[in-house]
Amino acid sequence: MSFEWPWQYNFPPFFTLQPNVDTRQKQLAAWCSLTLSYCRHRKLYTLDVMEAQESPVFNNKKIERKLSVEAIQVVFEELRKKGNLEWMDKNKTRCLIMWRRPEEWGKLIYQWVSRNGMVNSVFTLYELSNGDDTEGEEFHGLEEWMLLRSLQALQTEGKAEIITMDDGKGVKFF
Amino acid sequence: MDRFVWTNGLLEMNETLVIQQRGVRLYDGDEKAKLDVGVSLLSTHRLIWRDAKNHECCIAIPLSQIIFFEEQAAGIGKSAKIVIHLHPVSPSKEPGPYQHSKFSYIKLSFKEHGQIEFYRRLTEEMTQKRWERTPVSQPMPTTTGGSQQAGRTRAVGIVGIERKLEEKRKETDKNISEAFEDLSKLMVKAKEMVELSKSIASKIKEKQGDITEDETIRFKSYLLSMGIANPVTRETHGSGTHYHMQLAKQLGDMLLAPLEERGGMMALTEVYCLVNRARGMELLSPEDLVNACKVFDALKLPLRLRIFDSGVMVVQLQSHSEEEMIASALDNVSEKGSLTSEEFAKLLGLSVLLAKERLLLAEKMGHLCRDDSVEGLRFYPNLFQ
Structure with a gap:
């Protein structure tokens, strides 16, 4: 295109x-x-x-x-x-x-999560940005710093929580 | 002062009085003469001075004795004067109040004014030279130097050198006077030209319709290059505000037509050139021009001095509307797509400077926008709306 x-x-x-x-x-x-x-x-x-x-x-x-x-x-x-x-x-x-502001990205991710009924599940950041499930989504391929900021924005809204795991970071949606 | 001779104050046959002026004091060169204030009379043949109280005390000088004369403006506590430079005294001269004088010029000091008129009449008499055409009964003493030739002796030593120097000085004096004579002749011719231009102007008015437009324009350009009649000068209108006001009025008259031809606006430099070309001799200083333009408003003349943000000064017609100017700039630019100030100037027949000011004004009002590249500054219609 x-x-x-x-x-x-x-x-x-x-x-x-x-x-x-x-x-x-x-x-x-x-x-x-x-x-x-x-x-x-x-x-x-x-x-x-x-x-x-x-x-x-x-x-x-x-x-x-x-x-x-x-x-x-x-x-x-x-x-x-x-x-x-x-x-x-x-x-x-x-x-x-940031052609989308972190809040806008967060909103997109949360919409995808709730659409697929995966609220209350835990994801690694890699899964979100590069996993097979998110292929075709707009936030697929999002750079990590940007992804982290979007999730932080969601966290302040009380819709997600970032957890530190052994091999990196994960997130749980509410 | 030693050129004056005693006289009875009566006019000779063929001699007529031109003008007389009270309150005139004579100066022998730069020094006050040992005479009181009196009346100065100008006749067709002589310059006569008579004591105000003692009418017996009357002296005269033939006009043919005058080489040239000049005005000396009044100052603080000083009256206006006319300085008259005279030919050397002739040996056959009749007695006068002074036997010797180290000065070859005298001054008339006008305590009660009147110097302008006196000066004018003197100029007239000096150019008409009526004393040549109708000599008075007695021949006037002239200064053709036959006697000088006769008196010449060979001398050696210091006296010889001194005499040679003296001769040289006299020669130089003569050359200077001749040079000035030419200048006054030029002034006389200038006056004739003004007369001519006046008559052409009135003829054009009479024959309106009979002559083609081309001819009218040609005549007009002749007139412009010849000069305007009666230029307002510092001499005739004093100094300061009054002078500037008179000047502003004259500018108002003469600039209307050129302004209309040029679309209502002219750069001050252009005005300066035009005015001074028209004036010919009595040139204006840039400062006087600006000051005169500044009083347009106060005099309610249909002209205005306008100073652009860039500092460029222009004279414009009061009727000249800014909106119209901006609208026409926008129209032109829209029609061509984009314009540089040079192209716009060519299109309107304006100076580049003025064209640019118009474009900048239109930009300031948000009708145009600019493209500043290596190719120069171009203006486009403002599409960012």
């Missing part, structure tokens, strides 16, 4: 940070949604600012426009404010990108 670019992607001004405040807000909103949907399409969980500049999202070779590093940082900062991104270092060169 090929990624469907939004119309803005072929609009040259999209790649220049707009000085007009209102215009810039709309532009940034479009960038946020493009970044998230692209990462989701490619199942990306971490991004490097320098590498990102060369990725097709921020570099449209067809119209020969690329977003500057400063502008990318502005977009990422905007994503951080919305809770979709976390910086991994102080210099803000690498970041975790």
